[in-house]
Amino acid sequence: MLKEVTATRYITPLREGGSLPGLVEADDFGTYVIKFTGAGQGRKTLVAEVVCGELARRLGFRMPRLVTLRLDPVLGLGEPEQQVQDLLRSSGGTNLGMDFLSGALGYDPLAFPVSPEEAGRIVWFDALINNVDRSWRNPNLLVHRGELWLIDHGATMIWHHNWPSVEASAARPYDAAEHALARFAPDVTAAAAELAPRVTEDLLAEVTAEIPDAWLADEPGFDTPDELRRAYARPLLARAAVIAERITGIEEGK
Numbered sequence: 001m002l003k004e005v006t007a008t009r010y011i012t013p014l015r016e017g018g019s020l021p022g023l024v025e026a027d028d029f030g031t032y033v034i035k036f037t038g039a040g041q042g043r044k045t046l047v048a049e050v051v052c053g054e055l056a057r058r059l060g061f062r063m064p065r066l067v068t069l070r071l072d073p074v075l076g077l078g079e080p081e082q083q084v085q086d087l088l089r090s091s092g093g094t095n096l097g098m099d100f101l102s103g104a105l106g107y108d109p110l111a112f113p114v115s116p117e118e119a120g121r122i123v124w125f126d127a128l129i130n131n132v133d134r135s136w137r138n139p140n141l142l143v144h145r146g147e148l149w150l151i152d153h154g155a156t157m158i159w160h161h162n163w164p165s166v167e168a169s170a171a172r173p174y175d176a177a178e179h180a181l182a183r184f185a186p187d188v189t190a191a192a193a194e195l196a197p198r199v200t201e202d203l204l205a206e207v208t209a210e211i212p213d214a215w216l217a218d219e220p221g222f223d224t225p226d227e228l229r230r231a232y233a234r235p236l237l238a239r240a241a242v243i244a245e246r247i248t249g250i251e252e253g254k
């Protein structure tokens with residue numbers, strides 16, 4: 001289970017992103033990036049963050065630790081900005097927290113070249129989860145102490161917005177032409193050979209077990225949170241076996 005902490009102080013909004021995540025302090029004295037359950041994109045964004053973030057970590061990617069962050073809506077009362085106040089007030093209960101990487105810089109491909117091996121692993125992983133938010137315009141990669149970290153997996157697994165058509169949707173290819181690392185001749189063949197065998201049913205069960213029940217309840221077509229957890233695992237398992245051959249838009253390094 002993800003560690004549970006309680007927010008004690010709202011520090012500031014993080015302006016770069018579209019979803020207005022914020023920075024909070026919690027009762028363990030940690031500083032966290034908070035993704036609000038009351039944000040426009042809703043709780044599916046948070047589920048995607050947990051599934052893809054926890055999968056990434058288990059596959060050996062650098063990915064800040066995730067926690068669940070309890071929030072008392074009264075924290076919003078003193079906020080001068082209406083948008084922030086509304087978000088805090090509509091996000092009582094369980095939110096997502098992520099370790100804040102202090103001093104991290106947004107990724108710039110011109111300033112930080114990446115090897116074909118590392119580029120291949122990240123492109124392959126993004127193809128697996130169908131990440132549409134790792135483009136050169138909006139890389140969602142941070143450079144922290146000289147190393148690359150993955151963040152922001154909210155816009156992934158598009159199939160979870162339409163479960164009845166999950167099979168067709170999850171079989172689709174991945175266009176990596178706009179990917180932030182496309183220019184580094186990503187070796188996705190080597191990445192697939194290393195990573196695909198590690199994406200097992202057991203690993204996905206472990207990963208989906210991390211999703212808080214509160215974000216899985218009352219999904220139409222599913223009787224229990226565990227049934228929905230299995231629905232998250234299936235397309236990832238299927239895609240892991242085949243997705244390397246379905247990545248378009250890059251020239252592989254050999």
Ligand SMILES: Nc1ncnc2c1ncn2[C@@H]1O[C@H](COP(=O)(O)OP(=O)(O)O)[C@@H](O)[C@H]1O
Binds near residue numbers: 098
């Ligand atoms: N763990 C983190 N450590 C440091 N900065 C972060 C972290 N997570 C996010 N940020 C900063 O906040 C911005 C917005 O976060 P992001 O997760 O990309 O949200 P959005 O869904 O709004 O794009 C990022 O571009 C980055 O600058």
Ligand SMILES: [Mg+2]
Binds near residue numbers: 017018140152
């Ligand atoms: Mg982002």
